[in-house]
Amino acid sequence: MQTIGRPVPRKEGRDKVTGQARYVDDLIFPEMLYGATVRSAVARGRIKKISFEGNIPWDEFTIVTAKDIPGENCVALILLDQPYLADEFINHPEEPILLLAHPDKHLLEEARRNVQLEIEPLPAIFTLEDSLNRKEIIWGEDNLFKSYKVEKGNVDEVWQSADFIIEGEYETGAQEQLYIENNGVIAIASPEDGVTVWGSMQCPYYVHKALLKLFGLPEDKIRVVQVETGGGFGGKEEYPSMIAGHAALLSWKSGRPVKIVYDRAEDMASTTKRHPSWTKHRTAVSRDGKLLGMEIDFVIDGGAYATLSAVVLSRGTIHAAGPYSCPNVRIKSRAVATNAPPHGEERFAESNKTSRQKKGMGFASFMHGAGFTGSGEKYLESVVGAEATADGRVRILAASTEIGQGTNTIFAQIAAEALRLDYDSIEVAKPDTGAVPNSGPTVASRTCMIVGKLVESAVLGLKQTLSGSGLLKENYTQEDFRQACRSYIEQHGALKSYSKYKAPPGINWDDEKYEGDAYGAYAWAVYVAEVTIDTVTYEARVDDFVAVQEVGKVIHPILAAGQIEGGVAQAIGYTLFENVVWKDGRMINNQMTNYIIPTAADIPPIRVFFEENPYAYGPAGAKGIGELPMDGAAPAILNAIENATGASINHIPLMPESLIEALGGESG
Amino acid sequence: MADASRKVEINCKVNGEARTLQVYPMARLLDVLREELRLTGTKEGCGEGECGACSVLIDNVLVNSCLVPVLQAEGAEIKTIEGIASGEQLHAVQEAFIACGGAQCGICTPGMVIAAVNLLERTPNPSEADIRTGLAGNLCRCTGYMKIFEAVVRACQKQNSEARIQNPE
Numbered sequence: 001m002q003t004i005g006r007p008v009p010r011k012e013g014r015d016k017v018t019g020q021a022r023y024v025d026d027l028i029f030p031e032m033l034y035g036a037t038v039r040s041a042v043a044r045g046r047i048k049k050i051s052f053e054g055n056i057p058w059d060e061f062t063i064v065t066a067k068d069i070p071g072e073n074c075v076a077l078i079l080l081d082q083p084y085l086a087d088e089f090i091n092h093p094e095e096p097i098l099l100l101a102h103p104d105k106h107l108l109e110e111a112r113r114n115v116q117l118e119i120e121p122l123p124a125i126f127t128l129e130d131s132l133n134r135k136e137i138i139w140g141e142d143n144l145f146k147s148y149k150v151e152k153g154n155v156d157e158v159w160q161s162a163d164f165i166i167e168g169e170y171e172t173g174a175q176e177q178l179y180i181e182n183n184g185v186i187a188i189a190s191p192e193d194g195v196t197v198w199g200s201m202q203c204p205y206y207v208h209k210a211l212l213k214l215f216g217l218p219e220d221k222i223r224v225v226q227v228e229t230g231g232g233f234g235g236k237e238e239y240p241s242m243i244a245g246h247a248a249l250l251s252w253k254s255g256r257p258v259k260i261v262y263d264r265a266e267d268m269a270s271t272t273k274r275h276p277s278w279t280k281h282r283t284a285v286s287r288d289g290k291l292l293g294m295e296i297d298f299v300i301d302g303g304a305y306a307t308l309s310a311v312v313l314s315r316g317t318i319h320a321a322g323p324y325s326c327p328n329v330r331i332k333s334r335a336v337a338t339n340a341p342p343h344g345e346e347r348f349a350e351s352n353k354t355s356r357q358k359k360g361m362g363f364a365s366f367m368h369g370a371g372f373t374g375s376g377e378k379y380l381e382s383v384v385g386a387e388a389t390a391d392g393r394v395r396i397l398a399a400s401t402e403i404g405q406g407t408n409t410i411f412a413q414i415a416a417e418a419l420r421l422d423y424d425s426i427e428v429a430k431p432d433t434g435a436v437p438n439s440g441p442t443v444a445s446r447t448c449m450i451v452g453k454l455v456e457s458a459v460l461g462l463k464q465t466l467s468g469s470g471l472l473k474e475n476y477t478q479e480d481f482r483q484a485c486r487s488y489i490e491q492h493g494a495l496k497s498y499s500k501y502k503a504p505p506g507i508n509w510d511d512e513k514y515e516g517d518a519y520g521a522y523a524w525a526v527y528v529a530e531v532t533i534d535t536v537t538y539e540a541r542v543d544d545f546v547a548v549q550e551v552g553k554v555i556h557p558i559l560a561a562g563q564i565e566g567g568v569a570q571a572i573g574y575t576l577f578e579n580v581v582w583k584d585g586r587m588i589n590n591q592m593t594n595y596i597i598p599t600a601a602d603i604p605p606i607r608v609f610f611e612e613n614p615y616a617y618g619p620a621g622a623k624g625i626g627e628l629p630m631d632g633a634a635p636a637i638l639n640a641i642e643n644a645t646g647a648s649i650n651h652i653p654l655m656p657e658s659l660i661e662a663l664g665g666e667s668g
Numbered sequence: 669m670a671d672a673s674r675k676v677e678i679n680c681k682v683n684g685e686a687r688t689l690q691v692y693p694m695a696r697l698l699d700v701l702r703e704e705l706r707l708t709g710t711k712e713g714c715g716e717g718e719c720g721a722c723s724v725l726i727d728n729v730l731v732n733s734c735l736v737p738v739l740q741a742e743g744a745e746i747k748t749i750e751g752i753a754s755g756e757q758l759h760a761v762q763e764a765f766i767a768c769g770g771a772q773c774g775i776c777t778p779g780m781v782i783a784a785v786n787l788l789e790r791t792p793n794p795s796e797a798d799i800r801t802g803l804a805g806n807l808c809r810c811t812g813y814m815k816i817f818e819a820v821v822r823a824c825q826k827q828n829s830e831a832r833i834q835n836p837e
């Protein structure tokens with residue numbers, strides 16, 4: 001019975017369509033308190049005084065400040081620069097300063113408004129230029145979180161011999177991930193029992209690592225459980241460590257369970273967004289159309305703290321030259337600090353611009369590496385487990401999260417196929433750091449290809465154990481498998497198997513020189529967009545969209561197409577509507593009313609095609625998919641607009657105002 | 669005049685069952701459903717009438733329950749996602765959402781299913797434009813809507829073929 005490549009029903013599908021799926025805000029614990037965060041209104045400054053005003057019964061509240069932190073006051077990620085609660089210095093608007101908890105939500109909200117903060121403002125910087133020019137030093141010695149250099153061939157010599165030199169500067173804005181479920185967690189914490197957190201998240205082991213430092217407890221005293229998660233898109237990668245820590249601190253002090261769920265305005269204003277970026281390309285081309293050299297300068301705005309900027313920058317650096325063959329390349333990239341809330345990962349995007357002459361139509365060809373960049377996967381050393389029960393069912397043990405993209409379903413398909421069992425006899429355990437090994441974060445298009453491969457080898461380990469003990473013959477039925485499991489468990493106890501990541505042969509990366517194979521495999525794609533520009537309103541509309549990609553073997557055709565369609569829709573929003581408006585480092589349109597994402601009425605038909613070219617080291621030949629569609633849609637649409645209007649657009653989002661300007665038209 | 673700071677008694681029907689509630693008159697219907705009745709299938713995405721995750725039917729009219737003070741539910745018949753299937757038998761729209769991949773993360777799904785059920789009740793043979801406008805009040809960030817449109821078409825075909833079996837010409 002073949003499972004791979006067939007549209008089996010999504011594992012949690014029934015619960016989701018009946019409203020039975022439980023997200024964190026649907027859970028209530030006995031004696032539970034609600035928690036709230038008091039945040040800074042200024043971008044940079046020094047806390048002078050905190051006072052508790054108004055007609056509020058303050059003695060009923062649990063109040064936590066930096067002084068109450070039992071371990072270290074930093075969110076452990078790559079660097080330890082970001083505090084859980086600002087102690088003295090403020091580095092961005094919305095920075096958390098103090099936490100409150102109370103059983104009554106409404107009173108809590110009133111109390112939050114009555115905490116008075118006296119902050120002495122310090123000069124702040126908000127733009128890439130000011131940060132690069134060191135107008136103020138706000139981080140480290142030079143505002144520089146990270147920089148990379150890539151050199152290939154000899155770029156300096158190509159400019160004289162080139163027939164054409166093409167130069168351009170490109171800008172992308174921040175993008176709010178806008179998962180429809182806001183960030184939220186529930187925590188129970190005490191010195192005796194340790195800390196347990198349930199929450200909406202992509203990476204339970206990131207939260208685990210952060211809580212270890214925050215509380216200074218041994219590993220087995222911290223447990224992190226992912227509950228059903230209403231979308232992530234990179235926005236629930238690092239931020240859950242923050243909110244989980246806050247809820248746990250309040251619980252630690254109050255001795256009661258604490259729930260913190262943000263409302264939309266708080267989520268949009270204070271959590272991570274896609275990094276704004278600026279890129280300068282200089283390209284040398286010969287008369288017969290060959291690329292001779294490229295010089296690329298790429299800068300991203302990381303906000304006030306380092307968070308994952310280095311990872312995003314590294315991916316951007318490696319993808320900057322696009323899928324083209326070019327003998328001479330120089331790439332310089334930098335992630336810099338500004339006094340804005342930290343920016344985080346999001347399905348990545350990179351504009352590789354190519355044009356084609358046909359009215360109102362544009363295309364982009366691009367690639368996206370699957371898995372962690374460079375040596376990332378080697379350091380992660382991900383592990384997946386599989387466990388068989390006495391009735392012949394198999395459970396997958398992994399910390400990879402289902403966030404809508406289909407992890408549960410594809411893991412079950414991969415396992416069913418490898419063992420030649422029914423899809424229904426495979427279960428996927430809930431990610432719970434107390435029960436599953438660390439299969440790494442659910443990011444970077446790595447879940448299917450990297451973790452899926454580990455699922456495949458872990459379940460094959462079960463089979464080997466059974467046949468090695470003489471309980472399972474070469475050709476077996478579902479019933480044979482069940483009996484073999486039963487006998488094994490009766491004779492030897494639990495039947496489990498674990499599998500740990502090993503780099504495929506021939507994949508080598510040099511961290512020092514930034515050379516080698518950055519990824520085990522790439523997905524490749526060509527996207528085509530057709531647009532109409534309304535020359536009265538200057539609105540751009542995408543009429544038709546075709547996405548063709550090669551992602552290795554497609555495990556589940558409907559889920560895979562759904563991933564692409566969803567990503568393309570997000571990219572259409574990113575290109576044409578989604579405009580984060582900043583004032584002094586704070587997003588001021590932090591509502592769904594004025595930050596516009598595409599609705600059912602705005603999306604063109606998105607036609608998705610797959611080319612399947614199996615990859616030897618992916619499960620059943622699959623590669624990664626998740627972030628791919630974000631890379632290509634924006635350049636395809638901008639090229640279509642250029643094709644339609646003749647205006648070359650170098651920044652997104654392209655709001656009607658900028659199109660008027662670009663076309664030299666007049667408004668009104 | 670109702671005093672907003674005093675609880676009042678509200679009588680209504682929720683998913684076919686008569687209910688008497690002691691609630692603050694200006695409490696949001698969304699909170700009453702989720703917290704008092706523990707019907708947590710209705711979700712909150714924005715709290716300001718933009719996302720449709722909180723969609724329910726009041727007397728068969730599609731509303732955003734985050735914008736409805738519970739006072740307005742007096743005497744009304746309310747239907748939430750929990751009342752869409754008949755026992756174990758899923759509604760054609762729910763089956764189609766599973767078959768077509770209309771639910772990814774699932775947070776918009778209850779509202780989207782309610783909106784689709786309501787659309788097919790109002791417009792048994794919707795055009796593509798009808799589907800797009802009928803669902804334009806429900807935001808989904810995961811799917812790009814294509815699979816949701818397919819699900820509505822599939823549910824509509826199934827309902828129509830069942831109707832033909834029940835009422836042969």
Ligand code: FES
Pocket residue numbers: 711712713714715716717718719720721722723732733734735
């Ligand atoms: S929560 Fe009611 S419309 Fe968004």
Ligand code: FES
Pocket residue numbers: 180230231404770771772773774775776777807808809810811
């Ligand atoms: S399925 Fe995730 S928002 Fe619609």
